[in-house]
Amino acid sequence: MRISVRVNGDEASGDVEPRLLLVHYLRQTLGLTGTHWGCDTSNCGACTVLLDGVPVKSCTVLAVMADGHAVTTVEGLATSDGLDPVQEGFMQEHGLQCGFCTPGMMLTARALLDRDPDPDEATIREAISGNLCRCTGYENIVRAIRWAAGHPAAEVAKEASL
Amino acid sequence: MQVPAPFEYARASTVDEAIELLGRHGAGARLVAGGHSLLPMMKLRLARPDALVDINGLSDLDYIRVDGDEIAIGAMTRHAGVLGSAVLAEHYRIFAEAERVIADPIVRNRGTVGGSLCQADPAEDLSAVFAALRGTAVVRSASGSRTVALREFHTGPYETVVGEGEILVEVRVPIRTHLGSAYEKVERRAGDWAIAAAGAFVQLDDAGAVRDVGLGLAAVGAEHYTCEEAEDLLRGRPLSDEAIAEAAALCAQRCQPQADQRGPVDYKRHLVGVLVGRALRRSAGRARGEEV
Ligand SMILES: Cc1cc2nc3c(=O)[nH]c(=O)nc-3n(C[C@H](O)[C@H](O)[C@H](O)COP(=O)(O)OP(=O)(O)OC[C@H]3O[C@@H](n4cnc5c(N)ncnc54)[C@H](O)[C@@H]3O)c2cc1C
Ligand code: FES
Ligand code: FES
Numbered sequence: 480m481r482i483s484v485r486v487n488g489d490e491a492s493g494d495v496e497p498r499l500l501l502v503h504y505l506r507q508t509l510g511l512t513g514t515h516w517g518c519d520t521s522n523c524g525a526c527t528v529l530l531d532g533v534p535v536k537s538c539t540v541l542a543v544m545a546d547g548h549a550v551t552t553v554e555g556l557a558t559s560d561g562l563d564p565v566q567e568g569f570m571q572e573h574g575l576q577c578g579f580c581t582p583g584m585m586l587t588a589r590a591l592l593d594r595d596p597d598p599d600e601a602t603i604r605e606a607i608s609g610n611l612c613r614c615t616g617y618e619n620i621v622r623a624i625r626w627a628a629g630h631p632a633a634e635v636a637k638e639a640s641l
Numbered sequence: 642m643q644v645p646a647p648f649e650y651a652r653a654s655t656v657d658e659a660i661e662l663l664g665r666h667g668a669g670a671r672l673v674a675g676g677h678s679l680l681p682m683m684k685l686r687l688a689r690p691d692a693l694v695d696i697n698g699l700s701d702l703d704y705i706r707v708d709g710d711e712i713a714i715g716a717m718t719r720h721a722g723v724l725g726s727a728v729l730a731e732h733y734r735i736f737a738e739a740e741r742v743i744a745d746p747i748v749r750n751r752g753t754v755g756g757s758l759c760q761a762d763p764a765e766d767l768s769a770v771f772a773a774l775r776g777t778a779v780v781r782s783a784s785g786s787r788t789v790a791l792r793e794f795h796t797g798p799y800e801t802v803v804g805e806g807e808i809l810v811e812v813r814v815p816i817r818t819h820l821g822s823a824y825e826k827v828e829r830r831a832g833d834w835a836i837a838a839a840g841a842f843v844q845l846d847d848a849g850a851v852r853d854v855g856l857g858l859a860a861v862g863a864e865h866y867t868c869e870e871a872e873d874l875l876r877g878r879p880l881s882d883e884a885i886a887e888a889a890a891l892c893a894q895r896c897q898p899q900a901d902q903r904g905p906v907d908y909k910r911h912l913v914g915v916l917v918g919r920a921l922r923r924s925a926g927r928a929r930g931e932e933v
Contacts, residue, residue: 497650519643534747539680609745
C-alpha cells in the first residue's frame with residue numbers, strides 16, 4: 480500500500496506492506512535508527528515517537544496508520560538553531576548512561592513540556608512511567624527534564640550562539 | 642522480531658463505511674482501533690485476521706458528553722481522554738481512578754474505550770467500571786442500531802455480543818445524584834494488569850441508607866465483572882461496617898479467580914474482599930461529601 484508520512488518535517492512516501500510496524504518503517508525503510516526497538520510488546524517505551532505530537536509506542540502502530548500524519552523521531556528534535564532544550568538538559572544533567580531509553584525518554588519529555596511547560600517532579604515521573612530505564616535510576620532523567628523546563632528554546636539557542 | 646502475518650488493510654472514514662468494509666471482507670475481517678490489544682495478539686498469532694478495518698479516522702466517535710440524563714462516551718475515546726474528562730470527573734471519580742492505573746500514559750494515548758470493551762480481557766479495568774455503573778452499549782450494523790446492557794455485553798473471556806459486521810459506537814452511563822464512586826486495584830508493578838481490582842458506586846438516601854449500589858470486579862473471574870448478590874445485600878441498608886464486610890466476603894466467595902503468575906486463588910479472593918471493602922467505604926464517604 481502506498482503511504483505518505485511527514486517525518487520530522489519532510490514528506491516520506493513509498494509502498495509498504497500493511498503489516499509493517501512503524502518502528503521498522505522508521506528504522507529500516509527510512510534509516511532513522513535513532514528510534515530504538517526494545518521489548519516489542521509495548522512495555523519499554525524505547526520505540527516512542529510522536530504521532531501528530533502525541534507520544535505513541537511505534538512497535539504497536541502500523542506504518543499504514545501513520546499515512547497522512549506527522550511523525551517526530553529523535554532525529555527531528557534538534558533544529559538549525561541547535562539542540563532541543565530537552566537534549567541539552569540530558570547533556571547538562573547526565574540524563575543517560577547506555578542511551579538505549581534516551582530517544583523515547585526525550586520525545587515523551589518534549590510532548591510533556593509542550594503541554595505543561597513547568598511540570599513538577601511528580602508530573603514528570605508520571606509522564607515517563609511508560610519509558611523504562613535500566614541504567615540511571617531515573618533521578619538524572621527527572622533533573623534533565625526539569626533543566627529543559629527552566630531553559631525554554633529561545634534561551635538554549637542564545638547560549639549556543641554565544 | 643515479532644511481525645503479524647499478512648493481511649489486507651482498509652481505512653474507514655465513517656461508521657457506515659466501516660460496516661460496509663467489514664461486510665465486504667467477510668468473516669476474516671476485524672476492526673482495529675488503538676491496536677494495543679489486537680496488534681500484540683497478531684504478532685503472537687493469537688489472532689490472525691485476513692483483513693483489518695482501521696477506525697482511527699472516526700474522530701466523530703471520540704467524545705464524552707452529557708446527553709439527557711446520561712453520559713455518552715464515544716467508542717474511539719482514548720484512555721487519555723477518559724482520564725482527562727471534566728464531565729466524568731464531575732460525575733464519576735471511578736473513571737479517573739481506574740484510568741490512572743491502566744497501562745501507562747503512552748499506551749493510554751492510543752488504547753480506546755471501544756477496544757477495551759470489545760477485547761473483553763477478563764482483567765480489563767474499564768469492563769469492571771462499566772459493569773459497576775450499569776452502563777449500556779450502542780452497537781451498530783448495516784440493519785440499524787441496538788442497545789445492550791453492559792452486564793450482558795461480555796459472553797465469556799475475549800467474547801462479546803458484537804457480531805460479524807457490527808461495531809460498538811457508544812457507551813452510555815446514567816447520571817446519578819447523591820453519589821460517590823471509587824476504584825481500587827492491586828498490581829505487581831506500575832502499569833501492569835490487575836492481580837485483582839474492584840470498583841463501586843454508592844448512592845445514599847437522606848437517612849444514610851443505600852439507595853443504590855454497583856460493584857465491578859476485574860481479573861478475578863466474576864460473572865459479568867460484577868456480583869449482583871452482594872449489591873442486593875446492601876440495597877436499602879445503612880452502610881455499616883458489618884454490611885460492608887458481608888458484601889465483601891460474598892464477592893470474595895462468588896468470584897472464580899485462577900491461579901497464574903500474578904498469584905494463587907486464595908490470595909486473589911483475599912484481595913477481592915479487601916478491595917471491595919475499600920471501594921465501598923470511599924464511595925460512601927464521597928456520597929456524603931467527604932474528601933476521601
Ligand atoms: C503494555 C500494556 C498494558 C496494558 N495494561 C492494561 C491494564 O492495566 N488494564 C486494562 O484494562 N487494559 C490494559 N491494557 C489494554 C489497553 O487498555 C488496550 O488499549 C485496550 O485493551 C484495547 O484498546 P484498543 O483500542 O487498543 O483496541 P484494539 O487492539 O484496536 O482492539 C481490540 C479488539 O476490539 C475490537 N474492537 C476495537 N474497537 C471496536 C469497536 N468500536 N467495535 C467493535 N469491535 C472493536 C478489535 O477488533 C479487537 O478485536 C494494556 C495494554 C498494553 C499494551
Ligand atoms: S519496543 Fe516498543 S515499547 Fe518496547
Ligand atoms: S540509559 Fe540505559 S536504559 Fe536508560
